Amino acid sequence: DTGVSQDPRHKITKRGQNVTFRCDPISEHNRLYWYRQTLGQGPEFLTYFQNEAQLEKSRLLSDRFSAERPKGSFSTLEIQRTEQGDSAMYLCASSSGLRRTEAFFGQGTRLTVV
């Protein structure tokens, strides 16, 4: 399978715990995006990378959220001290970064904070 893969697919955690999600993009794609989606809403932009450089981080993200892409390949998204409001689907997407090129999504990680 050469698509975008995310791990884990589901995560249930207690409030206050830290969680980390991983995304492996399509191998030749240099752009990687993280989105959060809650029921009835479209994907909400969180952050994105070009290679290993994090180009933008949404103002909606608190300091509890951090993302890395250390070697310009896979990326991790960490949420520290999780809160119930963090419960959502976290989607990763990648693109080649060329103009008019669409983004391809992974199947997402569904986080439930109890």
Next chain:
Amino acid sequence: RKEVEQDPGPFNVPEGATVAFNCTYSNSASQSFFWYRQDCRKEPKLLMSVYSSGNEDGRFTAQLNRASQYISLLIRDSKLSDSATYLCVVNLGSSASKIIFGSGTRLSIRP
């Protein structure tokens, strides 16, 4: 104002009907545009790109109006399998290249 705005619907139409969705975007520097489809509890998938000249793919037609900053999607002869959420997507392009999604329009096709 949201960067990309869509009517959330839901649109509930009979099979065979024609349905149209509109989407507006706020950043005039936006360079590329797409419609994605998202089925319940699945990831979004590209339906079609939207070009300035308008483009058609079977029963689907997409159009872009740069002057008014809106994008449209027309579905003709709708099928039950068209039931989904349709997401309007805007890419600022060039060095910015942030991809922004609208909140989606829910479409339900009834027999």
